[in-house]
């Protein structure tokens with residue numbers, strides 16, 4: 093078996109990596125909440141203008157960073173398995189206006205609403221500054237900050253993951269000096285040397301390539317595109333295989349020799365499925381179709397076989413790029429290992445402005461199957477009408493069995509449903525997205541720290557009957573769970589992994605719901621979540637993961653690790669919820685799975 097443990101979840105496989113780092117257990121707490129309703133949302137109003145002005149005032153010419161070329165020219169490798177002569181071309185761009193509007197039309201807010209919103213936004217800004225300042229001081233150019241021991245650690249090849257991941261957040265927050273300093277550091281990154289022999293293609297793609305391209309889209313700094321191309325060419329080299337399908341880990345030495353890479357036997361489905369958006373954007377930015385050409389084999393395969401799996405519409409958690417097999421396997425989830433495969437179907441539809449009809453079909457197919465098989469209404473004390481997404485195992489007889497297990501990673505799905513609902517003009521799916529997002533908000537609120545644990549179990553309502561709280565049934569169900577603990581809130585049967593590791597997915601969905609529906613409930617939920625998270629994760633230096641969010645204590649036990657996605661995603665989504673809704677409008681940008689916004693092309 094290949095080292096599948098690398099992939100036990102999106103945004104890394106934290107488990108294995110962190111275990112290796114011995115920073116495994118952590119705690120945290122967050123919060124959010126309150127209100128602000130209506131904003132002016134005309135496409136070109138103030139904050140977008142401010143962004144633009146900043147862009148003009150300190151455009152490329154005033155910061156002529158000369159990129160230091162990486163010590164390996166990844167664009168000049170002679171491949172043993174080159175692409176076919178005729179490269180696939182990007183479909184004709186119709187322009188983002190060809191698709192339905194995504195964002196709610198916000199009304200002008202009152203001055204009181206604005207005051208509250210700005211106050212909250214500033215609170216998020218201050219926390220981000222603190223985290224960034226600590227990274228800068230104690231972990232500069234390292235991949236991540238160790239927020240308790242005041243050091244840094246490399247786990248993503250040593251190319252300053254937190255720095256690259258944070259670029260667009262710094263820009264959005266108007267932290268111009270910090271941004272300029274970080275761009276100067278980016279100019280010196282050497283993608284020709286790596287701290288690890290195996291370079292994970294998924295993480296390199298979503299964090300580094302996504303981060304560089306988004307920062308370029310926002311700022312126009314040429315050096316960012318130059319570095320994105322260097323790195324994109326390394327990732328492109330991951331397709332130097334017999335069947336032109338990608339590897340999961342790029343062997344750094346073999347990649348330089350161009351002698352051909354050996355594809356793993358099986359990989360998590362998110363690994364090949366999450367290269368599409370970034371490589372398509374790189375072709376759009378450079379005009380070079382080779383990156384887009386590389387991902388067409390993956391798209392063809394998933395599209396061809398979507399209806400041939402044990403649950404038509406969904407794909408098994410593990411797939412084989414070696415055998416071009418995406419149908420064998422009986423485990424289905426929208427959570428870790430699979431998540432962004434699905435997330436990218438509607439996002440590709442948005443980035444291509446609807447020019448490839450396979451993406452809405454893939455989107456429709458997975459959403460219908462997920463509603464039928466994976467989503468469940470949990471039985472909870474006040475009979476709240478919420479949804480969670482669980483896992484399904486299909487037995488050898490073909491019968492699906494639901495495991496009502498929710499994970500923080502799966503909380504992205506509410507936002508994806510709302511986004512896809514707008515793109516496919518299905519308000520019913522926007523509403524499903526709202527119920528899914530309320531499920532995660534409910535989980536946050538239920539625990540005494542105000543934070544949802546990494547992984548938990550609940551009790552699904554039965555069939556179509558009205559779902560009345562039944563304490564006896566809860567007791568009976570929890571007795572089947574060795575992981576049950578008497579301190580768990582009503583309705584929960586486990587908190588199998590009680591940590592909070594600074595993850596973004598719940599606030600990500602709250603952000604989408606807010607931008608798409610404009611309902612005040614989401615801003616309130618966000619402020620509650622922000623306050624709980626800020627409090628629980630607080631350290632002298634910034635924020636750290638929390639080991640157990642199921643027990644409230646004055647000081648929660650923490651883990652010595654600050655993930656790069658804390659600034660890249662979690663703090664960014666909080667900040668955007670409390671910003672005017674035209675800052676990174678979803679009608680102009682599509683965000684990758686690491687919250688990096690790519691400009692959707694104009695016609």
Ligand SMILES: *[C@@H]1O[C@H](CO)[C@@H](O)[C@H](O)[C@H]1NC(C)=O
Pocket residue numbers: 395396398399404453457
């Ligand atoms: C898969 O099945 C769905 C539902 O029957 C259908 O609408 C869709 O066109 C099918 N997709 C493909 C690629 O055949």
